Amino acid sequence: MATDHSRSAARLMMTPAVILLLGWMLVPLTMTLYFSFKKYLPMRGDSLERGLDWVGFENYARFIRSSSFWPSVQATLMIVGGVLVITVILGILLAILLDQPFWGQGIVRILVIAPFFVMPTVSALVWKNMFMDPVNGMFAHLWRFFGAEPVSWLSDAAVPSIILIVSWQWLPFATLILLTAIQSLDSEQMEAAEMDGAPVLARFFHIILPHLGRAITIVILIQTIFLLSIFAEIFVTTGGSFGTRTLTYLIFQRVVDSQNIGLGSAGGVYAIILANIVAIFLMRIVGNNLDR
């Protein structure tokens, strides 16, 4: 049993991590909250030293009323939703395929996982220039080969292009987690079903899918949190034009480009609330898992 001595020692050992994270969370959060109620345009002479005007919920209202707000919500939903649908569906299929016995399993696994380790700026630029460029990109070559007119992917089909790039980055994550989950499936159960003559589809819907339920939920929640804040992929490709200005990118532009700190902070508070709604569900699952 833990003694009082070791218990107080334990508390002491936890302190640095707790204090650091507490500061990391509370200090910037308080500042964002404070700025969100202030008129703060540094370019127009507002400064912290001279004091900022209190504007109540003005920034919150203006952020929502602005003409770029709803398009940014739409862009966010399309990108996050699109990537989720693609990575989860392909991830399940790929995980099932990779779970079958075949020659070179180890190598194929490595090939499939590799995109996850590529830094976001590299994958975005490689896709943008070497694949999606309308003159010299690989897709342009392919299109011309089939006698079609090359497409300016990142301007004419910007949202699907971003979805493709981000899906490529996240498919390995979904596949790897779902594969891990499938491998924990009781193989005797599968065998029994197979011997009973259950058709492939029935086995999929009645055994594999229910077993994967929890893993799929986790993939969706974790990816949603990361996808809500994708930044570099948009920063180096479209810079937020052509309908790819997500909520994150809109807030970034308010703060950095137009230097409207009050407005950007109000947007930031919205983003924090949104992320927390997703996080609550994730935490519940992770928390339940701790008890077992």
Add this chain to the structure above:
Amino acid sequence: MARAVTTRRKVLTTVAAWAIGLLIFFPIYWTILTSFKTEAQAINNPPLFFNFDWTLENYAVVQERSDYMRFLWNSVILAGGSTLLGILIAVPAAWSMAFVPSRRTKDILLWMLSTKMLPAVGVLYPISLLFVQFDLLDTRIGLILVLMLINLPIIVWMLYTYFKEIPVDILEAARMDGAGLTQEILYVLTPMAVPGIASTILLNIILAWNEAFWTLNLTAANAAPLTAFIASYSSPEGLFYAKLSAASTMAIAPILILGWFSQKQLVRGLTFGAVK
């Protein structure tokens, strides 16, 4: 008992799996291949697969023009420094939560995780302001701190799940034999915890290396790591495919190799132990 698999089915699976694997890997393969071409060959139509003059010139040019080594060094310092610092802070915390749990341990763990969910853009201005106040803008130490803090929850969690698997009986036995806290940690716990700590270090180096919000927003010339260096190829340099490829290959190669070693830990680390 293993399921009986017909050879025909195994051949079909092999073909399908390899085809899909190669398709997914293709952009990386193509980047590496293009880095060895001349600029003219890089944009050749039809694309050249093997029949070109292999050259290392692009690598030399990239280093010469942009002082690539400085960005690489920054990446190494940032990823390594933030991970090391994070481990130093997280090991005691995870140890105490795993072996001397209290009623609040679970809440603390979940709360730590929740700080990870904070969208970075929501606190971009406050952090920039603090960086200006404390003269941290475009410094390595500032970035090391930020990267350490954003990954600290993951480090604590991973270590916690690894430490949880160490049998408590052994610690009890050591205590019976009169081992003090320090001895317990040094001689009993550490040897058993090393594999878990190593995996945690590995995953966090990868995450810190690829972090591309704070490294893009808080650095300029001095502390910029490879993520920012590559972003500077956005345009028009990005249209020099061979050079872009050489720069990209150098930026991803180290982490690709580390990553392949850490597949298993990746799942545990990124799902906070919920999938193992």
